[in-house]
Amino acid sequence: MQAQDAFSAGLQKVRSRFLEQLPEQSAMIRDIWAQVQSAPDKPSPILPDIGRIAHRIAGTAATLGFPELGRLAATLEDAVTEAHDHPGGIAALTAPVTAMLQEMARAAETENQTETGAETGVQTKTGQA
Template sequence: MTTPSLTSGLAKIRIRFLDELKPRLEELTILRAQAEHADSAETSMTQIGFIAHKLAGTAATLGFPDLGQAAAELDDVVTFELGHRNSKSDVLHRADDLLAAMHSALQAESVSSA
């Protein structure tokens, strides 16, 4: 059973999550571009992994299952790639998927708020 105070509390957390999503999207876009370059790839992929990990745990709980799934998949790929020093192409591909999911979540929320 969900109480009104719990629902209200989750709504506030969801609003804060969305407010923080736009700067994370911008940061992820920059890190994704940096990851394409050999001299900064590992550092950028590590930071991408941190962002994905944080989003994976929170997004689905707050009603963004596609965003949570894309973040979890990216988190898994980054962890694997950094541990095995393989190609970064999977990380870049999954980062693109997460960026698209972030855009979709922000767009859907702006439409529902209007």
């Protein structure tokens, strides 16, 4: 049982770190997206950066209990690849970028509510106070 407790504690640390990084990653996506949109008809050398961020999130989110964020990140990664290969495809990224940013904010907010509930003794989403 101690090994399981240690594993759970370690996983919780990884999950917390992942969530702590979401606002910074979200800001990076917003900054890159704003630059890309400033010249939507030109190939953007920074557009793949959004895909790399989405790739890292897609690979981790579902494992840490955020399956929708993982799904949206994978969708965004694919959309970035498609847009990068087809000049003028930047407009098609608006919906996946927006959905990803919204889900990132939702995941961070859900975690903040869970932590607050744990501090006040309110039951959390894991069912523990």
